[in-house]
Amino acid sequence: MTAPAPAMAPPATPMALDGIRIVDASRVLAAPIATQTLGDLGADVIKIERPGTGDDIRRWGPPFLKDSDGNDTTESAYYLGTNRNKRSITLDFTQPEGREILFKLLENADVFVENYKVGDLARHGLAYDQIRERFPRLIYASVTGFGQTGPYAPRPGYDLLAQAMGGIMSVTGDPSGQPTKVGVAIADMMTGMYTTSAILAALRHRDATGRGQQIDAALLDTQVAWLMNQAMNYLVGGVVPGRLGNAHPNVAPYEVFASADGFVIVGCGADRQFHAFLQVAGRPELAEDPRFVDNSARLANIDALRQVMGEIVATRTTDAWVSDLEAVKVPCGPVNTIDRVFADPQVQARGMATSIPGHALNPEGVPAVAYPLKLSETPATYRRPPPILGQHTDEVLTGELGLDAEAVAKLREAKVI
Structure with a gap:
């Protein structure tokens, strides 16, 4: 296989989302895909992680990133795939001191992204209705399994569950076999993509009106939406589609x-x-x-x-x-x-495999799948490799929020950061 091309240096022209700051209190897959995409397009993404543990998917391996000596690090390939172009700070915002730091971050933020279960953040005074007056221009994106309303809203949601309940498994797989999930976490990924486009629409509305809003994104809703022609076949024709293996329901061969x-x-x-x-x-x-x-x-x-x-x-x-x-x-x-x-000449010509240098555990570079769209004036860039846990905590707290070293040390001692 041909080695991935190194990531290109940022272009001289501004990126599409220059000046947009995103506070990302999400983990695992759906919401981090959205924030990574916005980061690729130029947004400054600050990823908030739990002190000591961080994002669960850091440990979802093997495989793990190799260090310069060829040894496994603690950074899983799964985590690396959804967290480039972000800075990581550790922060326990369930503690009052941590919550105040989060509020300071939100004062200069355009977007707040979270994927906690419905009601979790409300217990700490961080639900949208609890902070919207303090931050009227803030776009608050909530990503859950089933949304903020409806009988299933309190339930935790997972990609496999959304694929099953949302119908895609009923039309995927061999007709004589079991219903089959898609080979990647497609409900998570598509929810991330829909969330990205909703955030961009909300930013345009905010810039025109000065008002932020909440985005309520749900894995199940997204899965139902992208049933696409299969859903329309049922709604128009009244016949429940079944599994066709690799065949198409409307075209043959x-x-x-x-x-x-x-x-x-x-x-x-x-x-x-x-x-x-x-x-x-x-x-x-x-x-x-x-x-x-x-x-x-x-x-x-x-x-x-x-x-x-x-x-x-x-x-x-x-x-x-x-x-x-x-x-x-x-x-x-x-x-x-x-x-x-990745050996295909068309995929190589389109630069779909890249490498991001400068990782804290392997400065030579982290392989990455490139952002797929080519923008002629504001192309995606890969400015930061996926951060190690808390890599930028001191940088953000001292350099941007103005805390002194003694205050940061006390917060660390109290396990707020």
């Missing part, structure tokens, strides 16, 4: 087929594409077969179509099919393992 040496995707969203596939396959007569004459017929005869397609595709290698079908503009591609993803 559109799935994975075994080639002579692996697997290949063939997707024909138009009759023209299916006819082009048949020409390449040497079976043009099948275009006149009543079972396959158009998309509706192919869907109605999906088992027969799958058998015929399987026999055809098995006669050539994956690379041969990709070459032959790309030439006639039929969507196709290999089913890559993760190593092949």
